[in-house]
Amino acid sequence: MGVKFGASILSWIPPLWTAEGGLYAIEKTAAAGFDVLEILLPRAMDIDTRTVKAQLKQHGIEAICSLNLSAAHHIPFRPKEATSLIKTALDKTAELEVNLLGGVLHGGIGVFSGHALTPQEEDIVCEVWTDVAHHAAKLGIDIAVEPINRYESYVCTTAADVLRLAERTGVANLGVHLDTFHMNIEESNFYDPVISAGSKLKHLHMTESDRGMLGEGNVHWDDLFRGLADINYSGALVLENFSSLVPGMAEAVSLWHPSKYDADALAKGSLEFMKVKAAEYGL
Secondary structure, eight states, X not given: OOOEEEEEGGGTSOSOOOHHHHHHHHHHHHHHTOSEEEEEOOTTOOOOHHHHHHHXXXXXXXXXXXXXXXXXXXTTTOHHHHHHHHHHHHHHHHHTTOOEEESOOSSOTTOOOSSOOOHHHHHHHHHHHHHHHHHHHHTTOEEEEOOOOTTTOSXXXXXXXXXXXXXXXXXXXXXXXXXXXXHXXXXXXXSHHHHHHGGGEEEEEEOOTTSSSTTSSSOOHHHHHHHHHHTTOOSEXXXXXXXXXXXXXXXXXXXXXXXXXXXXXXXXXXXXXXXXXXXXXXX
């Protein structure tokens, strides 16, 4: 079975889940021809999973869940709060009958200590990951941790960071969630991190170097797809590009220049690009 093609809710709405916005994202995802919608769970966890599950089924869309930690849940500083939030997110993921939770699950986005990650902080991260991964295993859920760039985090910025800490935990259902925007900043190439992750690569954000149309920026897509083919990747390829024409999006994700495309054009063009590349590399 080949890869599935998905869109993030951020393809359609700012990162603040509402009942109306969620339904709109589901409808737009289905209309654009995607298989999957990545639901970025609200940190308040005020999502009606029964209704959302019914809406997904009605529109023939599968789901993947993700969660991004904030300052209030920065694992090195607030491990108890982070553990509680991630476990609640896992419970919501299970209610949606989804078997993957991805996202920035190592530290709060934009939170810094003023120094590199310390051994003591590593220990804290590994303790939290072990705890939540065991909870996830009981629910039949894999966790995929997304490294992000140095300007947004100091905890995990590369695939190697996630893999090293995950190996320390010894937990089988803890993997990697890569994002080509962050890879373009932090990785030396797009092939080796994919190969290093191998079967631990559970999820992938497809986004251009400028968050615009896939294929029009600096991401080395052929190197990425060659790696995916070599590891027989069969997870989802989820589009995560943004349009400033979506109300509230520019401020939410720092789009300080007008986007060349609206959300519909970005989705259509990027989905076609992903399908052509996946076919080219036999995914």
